[in-house]
Amino acid sequence: MSVGNRMSLTAKVLTGMGLGIVLGLAFNLTGMNAPGTLVNEYVVNGLFHVIGTMFVNLLKMLVVPLVFFSLICGVCGIGDIRMLGRVGSKSFGLYMLTTAMAIATAIIIASVFGIGQGLEMTTETTFAGAEAPPLTQVLIDIIPTNPISAMANGDMLPIIFFSIIAGISVLMVGNKAKSFVEGAEIANEVMMKMVTIVMALAPYAVFVLIARAVANLGLDLLVSLAGYVLVLVGALMFHLFVTLMVVLKVFSGLNPVTFMNKIRNVQVFAFSTASSNATIPVTMRTVTQRFGVNNSVASFTVPFGATINMDGTAIMQGVATVFIANVYGVELGIGGYLTVILMSVLASIGTAGVPGVGLIMLSMVFAQVGLPIEGIGLVLGVDRLMDMIRTAVNVSGDAAVSTIVAKSEGKLDVSVYDDPNAGVLDGDEGIHIDAQAEHDIADLVEATHSR
Secondary structure, three states: OOHHHHOEHHHHHHHHHHHHHHHHHHHHHOOOOOOOOHHHHHHHHHHHHHHHHHHHHHHHHHHHHHHHHHHHHHHHOOOOOHHHHHHHHHHHHHHHHHHHHHHHHHHHHHHHHOOOOOOOOOOOOOOOOOOOOOHHHHHHHOOOOOHHHHHHHOOHHHHHHHHHHHHHHHHHHHHHHHHHHHHHHHHHHHHHHHHHHHHHOHHHHHHHHHHHHHHHHOOHHHHHOHHHHHHHHHHHHHHHHHHHHHHHHHHHOOOHHHHHHHHHHHHHHHHHHOOOOOOHHHHHHHHHHHOOEOHHHHHHHHHHHHHHOOHHHHHHHHHHHHHHHHHOOOOOHHHHHHHHHHHHHHHHHHOOOOOOHHHHHHHHHHHHHOOOHHHHHHHHHHHHHHHHHHHHHHHHHHHHHHHHHHHHOOOEOHHHHHOOOOOOOEOOOOOOOOHHHHHHHHHHHHHHHOO
């Protein structure tokens, strides 16, 4: 067996990310990616764009059926339907707690460093403050008038609601629904196999996604906004490595080092795609097979967290608010900062599932505390890169809360969590088709047709 085949999938993905950064910087710093060049037109925004988008679409393709079948199986296998209410309330409370802690930490760190003070910055970039639907409308929209339409649009909260109701209804039907439950279990297993197939492509997809992002972003914007970027990245890393790990240890007693070692794959996927929803299949597989979280918990907490858990986005709002306030010389005071914290926590619910949620939330916060909306244009240039980092933090929070809730409900296999090799994949494992299985399935199909 070659060395390449002995590498774990995580190692391959990290290698792809590293090579992508190197190639992207090479394209950017040498000017090869200048607008109109062959590299820019046919490689970075041509080949790389096509491959990267196809991979992200593959992940998104899996989200709705995976969440639907997984939640039905989770509800049916939960053992005690009252547990569903406990899982929901615990996960919601923890997601809101970590979001509040995230933005409070960000405001404190940004204020200590005084980013933006004395700067005279101008921007030609304009930003029109988008309006988010009111919280009342978000609550109304949780119940879909057409579940098929909700699935087609990928509206996660309505899908979660419909799937839970469907699962409860199956339980009410009883033994007559036995075949349906078996079919849902098989469908869920099939979807997890599809996740395995897609993950085998990850090293190459991550390479092109990162290379394209770095080639287009470059270093110029990072240098001009060095203070903002460094403080934001520092606050994100503090929340990831300190706040979330302390919460994990306090509420579950589990080893944070084990958690960080096993979550890397999910973080790289989230960083590459900048989408919590697109990362749901990978997060689901990791928390169930690498952490030992029972599907009855993970099927709810993971998609729910991908929708309302916005730790990374909240940190961006805190740092950006302090930065813009200092640039424009606006004194917010303790009351203003408390308003920012409260608004961010509420907005994380009120803007659930809304495209461009980070900037929408930021415009809402700015309007509430009297900061000029056009100030968002100052940080808009680096938002793509920051979005990639904060998404990695968001999915880490999803996994941490899922693990904590599962542990509290006795739905965590601690032996799996402590086993460093549990659920590990290499690039090829799990995608082979057994020859005997091929013949058996073919015979079954032919027998069925000939009846």
